[in-house]
Amino acid sequence: MSNMSQDQTGLDAVTREEQELRQPPRYKVLLHNDDYTxxxxxxxxxxxxxxxxxxxxHRIMMSVHKEGVGVAGVYPRDVAETKxxxxxxxxxxxxxxxxxxLERE
Incomplete structure (x- = not known):
């Protein structure tokens, strides 16, 4: 087996590239209905x-009102937590x- 396609970790270049390009998990920011807001x-x-x-x-607010919950947006975790x-x-x-x-997508 040639060492040209593998590095010291045993991962070939394609696997390393796939790992580097993987997007971080995203989170839905959910608003919940209540009787006062x-x-x-x-x-x-x-x-x-x-x-x-x-x-x-208005569409999202109506979803919150009628269904009890609505998705305000989907973001990386730190942005979702901040919002x-x-x-x-x-x-x-x-x-x-x-x-x-928050709910992981």
């Missing part, structure tokens, strides 16, 4: 934190119990 506030959160246009924000914290801080500031969670 207003629809307008959810739309505002979707527009400001997640940068959705008004139509998209989730932003939602909780904004909700707390406005005295809403809006819950946000």
């Amino acid at each position: 207003t629809m307008d506030f959810v739309v505002t959160v979707l527009e400001t934190v997640f940068k959705h246009d008004t139509d998209s924000a 989730s914290a932003m939602v909780h801080n904004l909700a707390r500031k406005h005295e809403y119990p809006l819950k946000c969670s």
Whole structure:
């Protein structure tokens, strides 16, 4: 066997390249329905934190309202955690119990 196609770890060049190109896992940021947070506030959160246009924000808000949960966006873990914290801080500031969670895609 030739050493030209393998390095000291025993991985060939193609395997190393596949490992290097693998995307990090992504996480859905989910908004959960409650009986107190207003629809307008959810739309505002979707527009400001997640940068959705008004139509998209309204569709997601209706999903939260009707189905109990809606996907606000999908991001790498650190971005998803930051956006989730932003939602909780904004909700707390406005005295809403809006819950946000992460789910691995």
